[in-house]
Amino acid sequence: MKNFIQKGDFIDVVAGGTVTAGSVIKVGDLIGIATIDAISGETYPVALTGVFSVPKAGSLAISQGDTVYWDVTDGNFNKTSTDNFKGGHAVADALSADTTFLIRLAQ
Numbered sequence: 001m002k003n004f005i006q007k008g009d010f011i012d013v014v015a016g017g018t019v020t021a022g023s024v025i026k027v028g029d030l031i032g033i034a035t036i037d038a039i040s041g042e043t044y045p046v047a048l049t050g051v052f053s054v055p056k057a058g059s060l061a062i063s064q065g066d067t068v069y070w071d072v073t074d075g076n077f078n079k080t081s082t083d084n085f086k087g088g089h090a091v092a093d094a095l096s097a098d099t100t101f102l103i104r105l106a107q
Contacts, residue, residue, distance in 0.1 A: 013043065014041065057074065062079065063090065
């Protein structure tokens with residue numbers, strides 16, 4: 001295939017401010033994970049596929065297989081689609097007391 005560029009598991013993004021490796025990144029309608037630290041103006045790779053430990057809304061129980069959404073305002077994932085952005089699916093149960101859970105990113 002002459003026009004193949006890459007698998008698309010990662011995309012390069014220009015940092016609009018300080019970025020910490022492991023943080024959730026929203027690029028348009030894409031949700032990914034920063035793979036390295038970056039400062040404003042630097043280009044860094046964002047993972048669009050894989051399983052990651054990410055923050056979840058407090059007191060929210062999540063079940064394996066639940067669809068989860070990124071809440072830009074609160075900076076965590078929840079199960080509410082309204083005004084949020086689909087991030088993927090939980091790969092394991094998370095208790096309401098947990099602060100993080102495992103997500104399989106889905107685009």
